[in-house]
Amino acid sequence: MKETIIKLAQDGNESTLLELLVGTRFYYDAIKEAAKFNHTLLVNKLFKQLNFDPYNVVSMSIGQLALLNNALEGYTSGLHFDHVKQMVSLGGNIFYGLNALVSEDLLTKENALKLIDCAKDEVQKTALCDRIEQTFDIPCHQGTEPAEIRDTSVRVNH
Incomplete structure (x- = not known):
């Protein structure tokens, strides 16, 4: 049954x-697959069928946040960064x-920079960029290589 559901979500049926x-x-699987194949209306209908409207909610339960993160993973896997940002x-x-890019073997410098552009603020951009540089050795701080960033931060801390 799961395979059928995934196929229907991929096809936007x-x-x-x-x-x-x-x-x-x-x-969760259906939302992730529908998002990956950029079936945004279907993702929203799946949310609605679960009585979840992420566009009009003050706070989210853990389950609702998981639904949102599954959509985020799917959109990232499909390289739909405009929806990732949303x-x-x-x-x-x-x-x-980031996990979606890694698991789909899509983590390139270009995709890393596109994902960083989706961050909600500078703090999140810096944290994501630091993680990408430290874990995957992909430079993403503008104008500097990862080693230069670390050297600068060491000098500032002294």
Whole structure:
């Protein structure tokens, strides 16, 4: 059943998917796959079927945040960075995007910089860039290589 649901989500087959999903535990998979294939209306209908409207919520439960992060992962896996930025602005964790790039073998300097541009603020941009540089040795601080950043921070701290 899971494979059928994933295929329907990839194809954007709304009516069959929405009907088949009722009462299952495969919403997360369907949201991630629909997002990966840029079926934004389907992602929103899946949210709605779960009585979740991420655009009009004051605070989210852990389950709702997981739904949002699954959409963020899917959009990142499909390299739909405009939607990634939107999911981050709604409260999604940008590091789920980094994990998606790594797991899909899509982490390049270009994609890393696009993901960094999706960060909600400078603090998040710096944290994400630092993680990418330290873990994957991809320079992403503008105008400097990772070693130069570390050398500068050491001098400042003295």
